[in-house]
Amino acid sequence: MTVYLRPIALVDSPQSEEGEALRLAGGLTYASRFALIRREGGKVVERTRFGVAEAGRVIRGEAEEQWEALRSPRAPLQMGARTVRLDQPQVMGILNVTPDSFSDGGRHISGPDVPMVHASAMLEAGAAMIDIGGESTRPGAPPVWEGDEIGRVVPVIEKLARTGAAISVDTRRVGVFEAALAAGAHLWNDVSGLRHDPRSLEFAAHCGAPVCIMHAPGKGEDLHEDGHYGDVVLDVFDWLRARRDAAEAAGVARTRILLDPGIGFGKTLQENLALMNALPLFHALGCALLVGASRKRMIGALSNEAPADKRLGGSLMLAARMMEAGAQIIRVHDVAQTVQALHVWRGLRDAALTDFGQLVG
Structure with a gap:
């Protein structure tokens, strides 16, 4: 039981x-x-x-x-010279350096300086860290050869590291993260949940970097396949608990493990909505929560099939739900707007915490 x-x-x-x-x-x-x-x-x-x-x-x-x-409070993340506190929500800015991203279609690789300009803008807008990805994980996207993925992400990491930024790398390959780590990255964001590469658990324990384990039902190249659930919320909880335990058994300290329920990966609209509503449950796993729903298909499905670049309102609504649920890291494309929403949410929360007048009556 x-x-x-x-x-x-x-x-x-x-x-x-x-x-x-x-x-x-x-x-x-x-x-x-x-x-x-x-x-x-x-x-x-x-x-x-x-x-x-x-x-x-x-x-x-x-x-x-x-x-x-x-x-129990979640320990802060040490990312290079930066300490990222997890006692309040933090915004992670997405930087796709792929030609086939669902959200921007390669717009951020149109010139040699474009990725850095975009990353700098997100940091200036208030992103606590930048998540760099060199392989699209949208449904049907072709796999990328490891050497090509390294060639996409490492030059950007090297430049960004010189600014002192906290850097996450979105990859499922040990070789890519190893190269990224050497170039100045700090956090491994693995959408396969440390399953794609047989060396993943061992390397995660050895490298000492924090690692995010995301739920995805697919075991092979297609992470979206085999999405069958009895109860999606409890099934995803069980899956993340098992992967957390596997990482700990391999030698990864729980304080270095972040968990992501994988919104949009092998899940229907109803299943994604159920997971969003159940986010507070996942705190019971004892790890920080990293959640990304920015511009995802579920928003289009609920808003007359709005294209990815017209999903800001829905993205902000989902980000606000993450804030309310206590998610520690919110992964987004639209950093400035999300940070502004976060500031307003924080103001409301601070006012509620100091409003002792409600006790009178």
Whole structure:
């Protein structure tokens, strides 16, 4: 039997519940009610709802580890000379150096200085880090030879590293990340969940860099295939828990592991929406959450098939949902607009935390 501890009622502040609210993962999100879910044979057999004051009576066994994970702050990421704190949401800017990206179609490789200009603009707008990708992972995209991928990302990393920026690399190949690390990168963002390359787990343990493990159902070149779920939320949770455990067993410290539910990878619109609504659950895995839904197909599906470059409103709505859920890193194309939304969200949250007037009445 498997156990899941899901926050089901988020509140603006602990004082709004007279102290009976749990601060999730040391961030700025608070939960007052939870569901303890038990599943056996792929079916939910029990669901118990409780408040913070009842936790001591309800939580036993495996649920105790998840309860502690919900309560525990996430350690900051050390990325070169930069320390990225995870006690509030951070924005990761996307820099695609591919000719076939779904979102920009190679616009950022149109000249030798274009990637750096775009990266600099995102950093100036408030991105905490830049995520550089040299292979498109959209459905149907052809695989890229490792040497070509290195040739795309390394020159940009070398230039960007000289600015002191925090750099993530979006790749599923050990050889690419090894070259990226030598060029000045800091974080490995692996959309295959450390499965594509048989050396991945060993290298992740050896290199010492933080690594993001993303859920994708496909085992081969197509990460989008075989997306079949009984309960997408609980199935993805189980998958990420297993990959987290495999990484830890290989020698990767939990403080270096980030998890990503893989919005848009082998999932239907309904499944993506279910995962977005369930994001607070994933704090129970005890790792920082990195989530990317910027400009993705689900937005077009909900907005009269708007093309990728016309999905800003939907992207901001999903980013706001990530902020509310306490996701530590929000991966986006539109950095300036997302950072502005984050500043406003943070202002609202700070006001709620200091508004003691609501206790009077």
